[in-house]
Amino acid sequence: MRTQVAIIGAGPAGLLLSQLLMKSGIETIVLERRSREYVLSRIRAGVIESGAVDLLDKAGVGDRLHREGHVHDGCNLAYDQQMLRIDFKSLCGDHVVVYGQTEITRDLYDAQDALGANIIHGVDDVEIIGADTDSPYVTFKHDGQDKRIDCDFVAGCDGFHGVSRQTIPDSVRSEFEKIYPFGWLGVLSETPPVNDELIYASGPRGFALASMRSPVLSRHYIQVPLNEKVENWSDDAFWDEYRKRLPQSAAEALVTGPSIEKSIAPLRSFVSEPMKWGRLFLCGDAAHIVPPTGAKGLNLAASDVFYLWRAMSAHYNDKDGALIDRYGEDALARVWQAMRFSWWMTRLMHLFPDDPAFDQRIPAVEFAHLQNSETARRNLAENYVGLPY
Numbered sequence: 001m002r003t004q005v006a007i008i009g010a011g012p013a014g015l016l017l018s019q020l021l022m023k024s025g026i027e028t029i030v031l032e033r034r035s036r037e038y039v040l041s042r043i044r045a046g047v048i049e050s051g052a053v054d055l056l057d058k059a060g061v062g063d064r065l066h067r068e069g070h071v072h073d074g075c076n077l078a079y080d081q082q083m084l085r086i087d088f089k090s091l092c093g094d095h096v097v098v099y100g101q102t103e104i105t106r107d108l109y110d111a112q113d114a115l116g117a118n119i120i121h122g123v124d125d126v127e128i129i130g131a132d133t134d135s136p137y138v139t140f141k142h143d144g145q146d147k148r149i150d151c152d153f154v155a156g157c158d159g160f161h162g163v164s165r166q167t168i169p170d171s172v173r174s175e176f177e178k179i180y181p182f183g184w185l186g187v188l189s190e191t192p193p194v195n196d197e198l199i200y201a202s203g204p205r206g207f208a209l210a211s212m213r214s215p216v217l218s219r220h221y222i223q224v225p226l227n228e229k230v231e232n233w234s235d236d237a238f239w240d241e242y243r244k245r246l247p248q249s250a251a252e253a254l255v256t257g258p259s260i261e262k263s264i265a266p267l268r269s270f271v272s273e274p275m276k277w278g279r280l281f282l283c284g285d286a287a288h289i290v291p292p293t294g295a296k297g298l299n300l301a302a303s304d305v306f307y308l309w310r311a312m313s314a315h316y317n318d319k320d321g322a323l324i325d326r327y328g329e330d331a332l333a334r335v336w337q338a339m340r341f342s343w344w345m346t347r348l349m350h351l352f353p354d355d356p357a358f359d360q361r362i363p364a365v366e367f368a369h370l371q372n373s374e375t376a377r378r379n380l381a382e383n384y385v386g387l388p389y
């Protein structure tokens, strides 16, 4: 087989990149380890930056998002029962859209089907060969047969546990990592949200987040110790702890119900540089991971895809290679800004019981500064809705 761009991974980054490239007349083949059903079963992000919404519109997959997504002009921070609304609209004239990553992935699959995209599921032993040459190729196993795709470029969209990042030699790669001493226990329930906007709550028992997918589908998280096991948490135990961490108004509004999904995600900040090595380009979680506190993971995958789509369109359609050469620098500049914000929000809203007393004192001071300073609130708002591409 031969194509112009071989894409490893059919998560949001891989599918969105394939969709945008194909709409620009550039051939792709997407290789995915899992089945389509498995990819579509994952429950992940829920908050979409307006820049990512614009990109999904350019890809021709924004219609259902605009019909079923919910525009949020603000969010709420609750600190020791004090609520503070961050008014995105008045502070920075922007907003976010609440629409599940699962739905975005579904919309992308439908659009890729309509374009006749070549997405090969159930592949094994993917290897990227010759990325540092002018003629890279990808080998893999499918249906028990050895396969090969010759291509011009390889896009590594295969997430944190994929093979693409490992293809870049250790001598070339620099990794920056912070592991947080806790995880998020998340629950999805077919119950109404406790509030019409998100509530990030911090208090003596730890962090909680009240989110949603729709007026009848809610997403809830609590901070739990790193070694916690999801089987230790019955629904009743979760609701009881969650209610204790929410501000009183939200706790009183809470409608509980059976969990339809329950899982624990570890939290880390991680960046691997460079994001370009020869003809291999890393996109999304393959290159970086943020703690979900800032709702940046999926949104960073979108901005990486924007920079790579723009660069490849210039290469193929305008015979201009300048943007391809600087893809890594362009993407990393925005990645690191989101890294900083996600780290800052995580430190602000979570308990770090093993930290020195001074460090544990600072979040309350930060919160007081946010209450007293419109400038501080504007800085938070600008980062939360997403910095420009």
Ligand code: FAS
Binding pocket: 008, 009, 010, 011, 012, 013, 014, 031, 032, 033, 034, 039, 043, 044, 045, 046, 047, 101, 123, 126, 157, 158, 159, 160, 161, 162, 163, 264, 265, 283, 284, 285, 286, 292, 295, 296, 297, 298, 299, 301
């Ligand atoms: P993905 O991991 O989504 O997709 C990578 C794809 O590559 C997968 O389909 C995988 O099967 C495939 N793959 C892997 N190795 C392969 C190989 N060797 N060959 C072929 N295919 C391979 N972000 C938020 O903003 N908010 C959240 O609340 C949030 N919650 C999360 C919860 C969890 C448990 C996880 C893991 C992540 C969460 N994220 C959240 C981040 C998440 O949304 C990611 O940022 C987003 O999925 C990134 O998309 P991709 O880069 O496409 O990576």
Ligand code: PHB
Binding pocket: 044, 045, 046, 047, 198, 211, 212, 219, 292, 293, 294, 295, 296
């Ligand atoms: C979610 O709804 O899953 C969600 C929302 C905001 C976050 C993290 C997760 O910061």
